[in-house]
Amino acid sequence: MPAGTTVRLSADIKRRTEFMRFHTGEHMLSHAVLTLFRIKNVGFHMNEEFATADFEAPLTLEMQLEAENFVMNGIYDAKPVTCFTVSSGEADGLTLRKRSEKIKGDVRVVVIDGGDMGACCGLHVTDTAKVVMLKIIKSESLRGGTRLYFICGAKAYKDYSAKHESVMRMNELFPGGGDLIEKAEKLIAEERKTKIMLAERSSKLISQIAEKIISETKDKKFYVYDDSMTESEAKQLLNLLIAEKAAFAAVFFPTSGRINYILGAGSGCKLNCGYIIQSINAYFNGKGGGPALFARGSAPQSGDFNAACTGFCDIFEKITRN
Structure with missing residues (x-):
């Protein structure tokens, strides 16, 4: 292509917006875990379906739910998300949650009003309400710490809708009201008891x-x-x-x-x-x-x-x- 050729570029705004939600959500989740438990984020990745955030120490289910609730409260507050660029020396005077030692020149800083502040070159939404929703969908142990899988925005709503539909169908299978988990636990206990009884009878018959x-x-x-x-x-x-x-x-x-x-x-x-x-x-x-x-x-x-x-x-x- 010759120099000076005019070209037209376009971005998939819907796809980009989902990534912006994921990226902003990661800032909010990492800030929540650090604020609540003093545990640092040590890694982040996102793809078309979900994002992952790695933390340096174990996070129990209760801790994950508390952090998720912290993030959701931040989403409700619709806090502005802004960015600015400072020199490396000026960045040294800021309290940044994260900053790569590899950055030698100017540093781009992303700030969530009243919350997270960190060096980042990614794209983010303009206020936390635009993240819409953040949901942790899975966790696993990783090198002595925890990897959290999470989704935001439309994907989080779609996930919630699918799981809610499953719960509604479960209610049809277990009519009469009451707690579904208690009913499931009772059913599992009865099944375990039945298996033991059948095993005993089978053993007697084999003998x-x-x-x-x-x-x-x-x-x-x-x-x-x-x-x-x-x-x-x-x-x-x-x-x-x-x-x-x-x-x-x-x-x-x-x-x-x-x-x-x-x-x-x-x-x-x-x-x-x-x-x-x-x-x-x-x-x-x-x-x-x-x-x-x-x-x-x-x-x-x-x-x-x-x-x-x-x-x-x-x-x-x-x-x-x-």
Whole structure:
């Protein structure tokens, strides 16, 4: 492009305004955390969806909510946001929340009336009311401190609207009024109690199944398959079946289109589970392995689970006889 060419530039004002809200919101949030808890901001980043502010020490949920409320009060007050430029020497005489040591020349200072003052080259709204809203949406530990994820303006309102809709739908699921959190906690407690009860009943049933299998099998080689069995139930059953020193057992259960098999041998059993499972894998294109007394593997399931397991058991029997 030749020198002197006239060009026309345009900015996406809506996008820029959202970034200005994020940037001003970061000033207000950092000022709030410093004022309330004497904890400094050590990093800031923003993108199209959210902004992050990093702080040098841990911030509990209660501290985050207090800081957020502090910021919202500042937004309600509609304080002017201004900027001015001073020399490096003049900047030394100002009480700045932040200033990079890399700045050697003039320093641009951004001031929120009655609040934050810091060196910054970014764009900001002209008064705090234009931030509209600031909402902390997530926090995580970071190098001994805390990273806060937050949103401002239209994005904060959109986030609030979506979450409010979720709460309204939850109210429909839990009619009759009352605190939703208490209702959810009660439901979780009831579910936990039910799981414990079902686990106890499942354990009792597995014990009964093991007793029946042992009583009906003379040679102490057990092959068991059940398409409704879970992995934990299969392990429990296996351990019960190989309680006798000379026993050997193979238990099959399905997951995600594969047949899983776990093998176990009593301490006095001469069969080697690791060797057997490698032979089975070779027959059925399976994967897995293990030592002499315990091994596990899986292979692709083709067709009916029970029919496939019958084929597996036939091969097991041939291998163990040899």
